[in-house]
Amino acid sequence: MAAPLTLLLIVAVTIRAVLFRSSWAELISERVEVVSPLNAWKRVVEGLALLDLGVSPYSGDVFHETPFMIYLFHFVVDYAEIVFMIADGITAVALYLSIQTYNKNVFRKQKYALESDRYPADCLELLRSPKEMFYIPLKVAMFYLLNPFTILSCVAKSTCGLNNAIIALFILCTLKGSALLSGILLALATYQSIYPLTLFAPALLFFLQRLYIPVNLRRSSFWFFTLQYAFIYVGSLVVITGLSFFLLGSWDFIPSVYGFIFSVPDLTPNIGLFWYFFAEMFEHFRLFFICVFQINVFFYTIPLSIKLKEHPVFLIFMQIAIISIFKSYPTVGDVALYMAFLPAWSHLYRFLRNIFLVSCVLLACSALFPVLWHLWIYAGSANSNFYYAITLLFNFGQILLVSDYFYAYLRREHHLTHGLYLKKKDGTEATLVLK
């Protein structure tokens, strides 16, 4: 499978290189859907220019990247385009390898379950065959590399691409079973933007499952491993934060980066729900709603972990999706990361209920975003409500997409335990509802 992957990489790099050299690159790097105050390339350049002038980049409110980014781009700012293309390539290859490993695991588990006769007789058509699973990793890599969202994000040189690469490497290390590397990469991803903190739970669940440690809070083996993993994670985080302190000699980056992510002072429009909400907020309630919205990102972790404790990879997908929808400054690069996983769940197609509606909504919104922005900002014939409405619809479409896949996954699991063709008490065909 190396050849098709290499071909895919070459095609992706060609598209990006062509766009880099065209006049579209300038236009794309200004678009608010693609860049946000947290990851715009213009701000990285500004931060480096401030450093050259002898002023700390964190003394103003323009630069909100971590010191790791300063350190990285101090050396490679002239080759930025290559860096971002390499990051996209790394993400795609990491996703390819992780989905390949995952599929192997899934097929192996399915084989054991079949041999021990755990599936009811009529749900054999739900089982997955190697033939169907063969091209899935390539499709995942393709979904990531050729997704217009990813291409736009790369051409705009948004550092979201680098964050995605770190998360993809983290997923690869987790699925390969290396707890140390997984902890370090998760710490790096958390250091970049705080939200990947919620990926600690699925990674932990995956390792527990892999090491055959039952998830029982009264067992000492559970706590032993949890503490080990937590120690690796927290230790790496502390080390990375300490190294950042020594880079510029001050703790200024903490309020500038993390304080900025949490308190949302900059209300530049983006594809998320925060900006207009806090632009129209009564001052009295601002702190309350900031807390509510930030808690909203984190509090699905525990219930989802309880429900999906046997399916940690799907849990990772759900968490990444929830982060991308509900984070304070989302961009299309974040959306592209969880969309890359969708081919891995292509076997759920028969249980999806709203897929047509959702795809229409997402396509229409993606087309309308630039139109309504232009009408508001340049033509002056629309106002901010138009753009806000499309933001709402886009997020609604994403929520529907994620919950649809969740429904389909749970339903398939139910059928695998209770049989596909269910009958009511009087023998007629049954309908399944959630009760």
Add this chain to the structure above:
Amino acid sequence: MLILSSLLLFILLAAARDEFQEELVIRPLHSGDIYASFQFRTLWDTDFLQEGQKVSHYRLFPKSLGQVLSKFSVRELHISFTQGFWRTMQWGQPFIPSPPGAELWVWFHDTVSDVDGNWKELTNVLSGIFCASLNFIDLTNTVQPSASFKPLGLGNATDHRFLRYATLPREIVCTENLTPWKKLLPCGSKAGLAVLMKSEKLFHSSFHSQAVHIRPICQDEQCSSKAWELRQTLNVVFDLHTSGQGKKEWSLFKMFSRTLTEACPLASSSKVYVDITDNPELFELSPATPLLGQAVVLGDRRTYSVYDLIMPTSSMVLSPCALGDMLRPLLHAERYVAGFGLQTGEIHTVIYNNHPYRAFPVLLMDSVPWYLQLYIHTLTVTSKSRDNKPSYIHYQPAKDRHRPHLLEMLIQLPPHSMTEVTVQFERALLKWTEYTPDPNHGFYVGSSVVSALVPSMVAMRTNFTQDQPLFSSFVPVKEESSYFVRVYTEPLLVNLPTPDFSMPYNVICLTCTVVAVGYGSFYNLLTRTFQVDEPSPPLSKRLANLIRRMRGVPLLT
């Protein structure tokens, strides 16, 4: 008795050293307008450096300002209220430049521990004294320039932590500001030159600027005694064409609708200077005066007819004919916003050096509000279409809602050239409560300040004389070959994107609805399980089962 008389003598002696001078300079401009500049100078002899000495006896110096100086430990205070923009290219250089709106800059003593607290209280007290809304000055529009506003009076400590500068470009000047300003004068508006200041004529002009400048000065060459100097200046430019004057003839009565009756009895000198440098033989001044004075001001030697009001005279009439060439101002600056749309823009500042062969450096100071995010890596300075790198850049980036951007640069201007400074910015979306009631009017960006020592064609006088006319002694002259010029550019008006102000409740409802849809679908999927849908029995059967259960009889299926 003896003690009382000696005390009285002491007070009289002490008070006798206070001095008040007033003057009016009338200069006909080349565009047909008349420039009238009033200057009132009060010298107050106190030893202000002594801490703890409470001064309670005020004679000529206004008490309100004296109390302000001592309470807030102010070393220098400069405040100006201006309506209109000074057109340098048509009118020449003003005696005392001022930006449109209100401008306040203050040097505090280095004994002050909390400069920001003092600044805040000072602005509020001054807004009460001058009936102006200076209380809008807060930390979001105050800067601490590092090089541009050096003290104009005594003082060698130049730690710019004790300097505060703020402008309010949106501030309007009206009669409510003129009246308390006039009250600060020793004679008020009852005698002397202040009699001419009638607001209906003063505000019916192209340019009106009133200012108060307080600074400590030396009273003699060796600086053995120091005094506080309070200068109140009022600069007006009358546009005689629009005020209904047909021919180019003006009189004091036509300009001010009042005539001068007598000098202020408290003034030690009260003079009117009429600038007759341009074609003196073609002027006709009535009543004529044999007194002629010459002064070098703003790099130009000018001739004045002097009228001394201590010796009474009647109203003046002047009929000029043709006017010669105006001395071209050597330094001139303009500023504008480029770009389209409400997302980004560019600020262009253009500085002209009109000297034919000399290059000189200028200090450009820009204070941009925080909601226009400047990108300093896009700063370009070009002279004669070549890159001109500034030798000194001091940049303090803005902190959202805390302080504005401050950019100071030292640029060397090549002779006879135009230098363009451009910097890109992005417009921020503010919270709906941070917009003014007329948000589509736009937001003002204060004027840039260009300060320079311009090479002078005429040698300036550096020696210190007490009987120099006031208008030529405002700025201390340190060297003979150059004079200090400060040029203010136009303020900018920038539109920001606005949210819909009628929508707070709707936005909260709609956004919370979308979040609730997410929460609801996840809640359903997390807390409920799949079950086969058994139809519920009809109502009659359920009632029957209820009765049977009460009876203890087996239920129907």
